[in-house]
Amino acid sequence: MGAAPRQGPCVRSRDAALPPLGRRSRHGDRKCPPGHAHRGRTAVRDHPIPSATHRGPRTMTHGTVFADTASESSDPTLVGHKFARQAQLRAAGYNVPEFVCVPVDAFDRAMETARPDIPEAPVGGSPDELAEWAEKAAAAVLRVGVPESLTNALLSRFDHLAGDAGVVAVRSCAVPLTSDTEQDGEDSAADPFAGLGRSFLSVGRAELPDALAACWASAFTPEGVLYRARRGADPTATRMAVGVQRLVPATASFVAFSRDPRGGRNAEESLIAAAYGLGEGVAQEQADVDHFTVHVATGAVVPQLVRKERQVVAGPTGGTVLADVPGELADRPVLDDRTARAVADLALALERHFDMPQDIEGAVTEDGEIHLVQARPAVVAAAPRDRRELHWSNGNISESYAGHTSMLTFSVASELYAVGFEEFYRSMGVPERTLRARRYELRRMLGYVDGRVYMRLESWYRLHSGMRAFIGLKHKWEKAVVTVDSSVTVPAPSGPRRMAVRAREIPAAGVRRLLNPRRMRAFFAWWDDRRDGLPDPETRSPGQLVQDYRELWADVALYWGRTLVANTHVIAELDLAERLMRRWAPDANRGVLNGMLCDGPVNRSVLALRSLLTLADTVGGHAEALAAVFGDDRTHEEHDDTDVWRRLAGGAFGDDLAAMATAHVKRYGDRGLHDLKLETTVVSQRPQMLLPQLRPVITSGRSTQDSAREERRARREAESELRTHCAGPLRLALLRLLFWSLRRNLFIRENARFCRTELFGASRRMIRSLGRHLVDAGRLDSVDDVNDLTVEEILGAYEGGAATVGLRELAAVRAKARAASLRRADPPNIFATDADLPLDVALESSGSTRGTPGSTLTGLASSGGVVRGRARVVTEPDVDPESCRDRILIARETDPGWMFLMLVAKGLVAERGTVLSHMAITGRIFGVPTVVAVHGVVDRVPDGALIEVDGDRGTITVLDETTAEDAS
Known part of the structure; x- marks a missing residue:
């Protein structure tokens, strides 16, 4: 672009000698911005540049060349649209470099001489035949060369154009056959394709005739011939x-x-791509390119920068060469904001001049002056249709279904959400008629997005809007569940109607709050009986297993909805507590709210933890059992664990210890890492997995008394802070009452979540038993194949409700798709897709950058305290817990199965979650500084980095190794 020729896919001269024409392996265009469509597609028409009416080639002498000021230089039938536009723009006062034109008549005369040596064209031939013909035609033109009279005419202009540099740019442009033909030529509105002819930069006097001949011969580049054939x-x-x-x-x-x-x-x-050096670097993707968007109305500049290491410059003996970008320029924007705005203004001025969007090329000199080299009609995307969007979020759902999730798990989770929420909406007073009309939305509350589970927000909002209470809860629910305010709108009733809705809802909500604890006690009693009454799947036939599964889930449809009511109470009460704390105790420590949630009723998840702590304490006090659990070589191979568990459960270390261990497995064995993912193996399936859980607990020295004492301490400190900063006994009493209710509802919610773990555990056992029967029947290769089938496909194999043949092939196809999706990055936490496109086509991705010393990330403060230490970034929880000891654990999200890692960590950070997520609750239980909802933290904080976590302010700071105090 220095003389800024249009390079397109043309071959450039990098040396004094010009390369011969031949096939080229690359058909790339200029460096395009991300997402930009290739300009070789249909463009819109502009107003033609004024020119003389002319048909067919004109007869001229070979010595004729036109200065850019000549009237002929504005005639596209003589010089092509590229040069006609430049001549017109120079005449209009634009800063276009001076040039002269060799009109198309000279090419016609050269062709008359070369034609006898050009074989007959294979019109309609194959691409290979056309390319072979093109090479022969180009060679014939090159043999003709440039007449002496024309060479002399050009050389007489050379010194003036070359100036002190002693070099020029030589560029070609295709010309239409006639003025009324459909084939309007390069850079016309009908055909603004990238120059398929050759252009050369930094051409010296001696190389000028050869450069001209090479431009003529480029009428027959293979890509140009194929391009024209493709366009008909x-x-x-x-x-x-x-x-x-x-x-x-x-x-x-x-x-x-x-x-x-x-x-x-x-x-x-406006969009700009810019690089240091000559324009060939941008056009031919040789240089490192910065991109800039400039808002048309405001002039706001948004740069997208890269580190620049390469540029294209003039070669020492002609042509162009790649060169290093000076170090001081590498990280600096190629264009400053003022220059970027000036370039955008130039493009917009040309848009007005030609009355259509423009694609321009230009150069900036050392003094900051902008030179316009080329303008053509821009190839633009088709006029956009009105886009209907779907909004997706994994919010706190990622706690349950983190990362890649099997098709089986997705199908069972979708069923639970459908039947559970139907009963929930009924409990919340949604009319039956409304439920019937929106029932189909229940089946699409969840979406399977490239193997990950997401909430389809439009369905959630439409269903939730049926509840009278939702208008007031929308923003609170978004904060707790979606994690951000959504752009999805919910129609709100008018003022008088809104008051009437509230008048009906307030007493109804009060009744629900009063009745819910009793209803949930009844639910827990029912579930305990139902769970304990389930037969052992190993003793059941396939038909009986199908019946057992159907009957279990029929009961789930009747009762599970009530487990969701407590969550609405938690969301509303937490929001009220935060608002009252800001109003009545604005100076209180930020950790007061978290502390006031501690030391509540002991829920089932905490009981599971205390059972593990008690078992660990007992093993630690038994020398022989302790030696067996850890082993002499401390390697803990799987076969050793299997043998140790057999001895432990068999009473080798005492009947009391055996009874304690087997009781723990029976009661709490379904709780584990990713325990809601049916593809996960849990302790109830392989009891020997209990031993890796015990080891870090034993070495940590924690006890049930320690965890209870820590909770009581946090609660006492929060109570003291509240008394100090909350003025007035009535306000203090109201806050205490509110926190008491919040602790009770958290107790109910966490118990319900544990029951859900048990439901999935029972379902897992039944489904895997059916999978073994399908393997025995020759329908599957492996029990694990069920993970790539839906539950209805598995049951349907026996019921006839789904395809009963081809299960093996279907599982294989899905397994291949699963393997491919595992190699792709997770989609963003929340994003939108085009509702009129298939989801895999519409899916968008997000990138992230690494944190650097001194950078601070902000999230949601969840458990108070400040801690410094080394980051332990964990994306999958199946790591050795010892690797997390005294480190700050960083994860995308966690579930209760991460407890064994969290027990030994000194700080906790999660990319997703809320103050009510498992990590936040665990941090408060153990008094560990915790921050959740830290966007991009897994990708931005390197593993092993020295960081500081402030659980009161909600910040994570990457520390400088040379100045930070080592926390080891």
């Missing part, structure tokens, strides 16, 4: 004009679009 034009019917132009000594070059060619929401922005 005569692949052989091309004529070439050539321009010789002053070479701009560019320090930077650019391509700019007056309107972002991606269209849609980007239509109000």
Whole structure:
């Protein structure tokens, strides 16, 4: 772009000698911005540049060349649209480098001489045949060369154009056959394709004739011939004009679009791609390129920068070469904001001039002056249709279904959400008629997004809006569940109607709050009986297993909805507590709220933990059992664990210890890492997995008394802080009452979640037993194949409600898709897709950057305290807990199965979650500084980095190794 020729996919001269024409393996265009469509597609028409009416080639002498000021230089039938536009823009006062044109007549005369040596064109031939013909035609033109009279005419202009640099740019442009043909030529509105002819930068006097001949011969580049054939034009019917132009000594070059060619929401922005050096770096993707968007209305500049290491510069003996970018420029924007705005203004001025969006090329010299080298109609995206969006969030659902999740788990989870929420809405007073009308939404509350489970927010909002209480709860629910305010709107009743809705809802909500604890006690009693009454799947036939599964889930549909009511109470009460604390105790420590949630009723998850702590304490006090659990070599191989468990459960270390261990497995064995994912193996399936859980607990020295004492301490400190900063006994009493209710509802909610773990554990055992029967029947290769089937497909194999053949093949297809999705990054936590496109097509991705010393990330303060230490970044929890000891655990999300890692960590950080998530609750139980909802923390904090976690302020700071105090 220095003289800024349009490079397109053309071969460039990098040396004094010009390369011969031949096939090229690459058909790339200029460096395009992310998402930009190739410009070789349909463009819109502009107003034609004024030109003389002319049909067919004109007869001229070989010595004729046109200065850019000549009237002929504005005639596209003589010089092509590229040079005609430049001539018109120079005449209009734009800063276009001076040039002269060799009109197409000279090419026609050369062709008359070369034609006897050009074989007959294989019109309609294969791509290989056309390419072979193109090479022979180009070679014939090169043999003809440039007449002496034309060479002399060009050389007489050379010194003036070359100036002190002694070099020029030589560029070609295809010319239409006639003025009324459909084939309007390169850079026309009908055909603004990238120049398929050759162009050369930094051409010296001696190389000028060869450069001109090479431009003529490029009428027959293989890619140009194939391009014309693809567009339905005569692949052989091309004529070439050539321009010789002053070479701009560019320090930077650019391509700019007056309107972002991606269209849609980007239509109000100009887009610029810029690189240091000559324009060939941008056009041929040789240099490192910065991108800039400039808002048309406001002039706001948004850069997208890369580190620049390569640029294209003029070679010492002609042509162009790659060179290093000076170190001081590598991280600096190629264009400052002022220059970027000036380039955008230039593109917009040309848009107004031609009355359509423009694609321009230019160069910036050392003094900051902008030179316009080329303007063409921009190839723009089709006019966007009105986009209907679907919004997706994994919010706190990622606690249950983190990362990649099997098709089996998704199908069972979808069923639970459908039947559970139907009963929940009924409990919340949603009319039966409304439920019937929206029942289909229940089946799409969850979406399977590239193997990950997401909430389809439109369905959630439509269903939730049926509850009278939801208008007031929307923002609170979004904060607790979605984790951000959503752009999804919910119709709100008018003022008088809203008051009437509230008048009915307030007493109904009061009744629900009063009755819910008693209803949940009845539910827990029912579930305990139902769970204990389930037969052992290993003793059941396939038909009986199918019946057992159906009957269990029929009961779930009747009763499970009430477990969801307590969560609405938690969300509302937590929001009220936060607002009252800000109003009545604004100076209180931020950790007061978290402390007031401690020392509540002991829920089933805490009982499971205390059972493990008690078992660990007992093993630790038994020398022989302790030696067996750890082993002499401390390697803990799986076969050793199996043998140790057999001895432990068999009474080798005493009947009391055996009874305690087997009782723990029976009662709490379904709780584990990712225990709601049916593809996960839990302790109830393989009891020997209990031993790796015991070891870090034993070495940590924690006891049930320690955890209870820590909770009581946190609660006492919070109570004291509250008394100090909350003025008035009535306010203090109201806050205490509110926190008491919140602790009670958290107790109910956590117990319900534990019951859900047991439900999935029972379902897992039944489904895997059916899988073994299907393997025995020759329908599956492995029991694990059930993970790639839906539960209805598995049951349908016996019931006839789904395909009963091809299960093996179906599982294999899904396994292949699963393997591919595992290699892809997780989608963002919340994003939108086009509702009118298949989800896999519409899915968008997000990137992240690494944290650097001194950078601070902010999340949600969840458990108070400040701690410094080494980061332990864990994306999957199946790591040795000892690797997390005295480290700060960083994860995308956690579930109760991460407890064994959290027990030995000195700080906890999660990318997702809320103050009510498992990590937040665990941090409060053990008094460990905890921050959740830290966007991108897994990708931005390197494993092993020295960091500081402030659980009161909700910050994570990456510390400088040389100045930070080591926390080891």
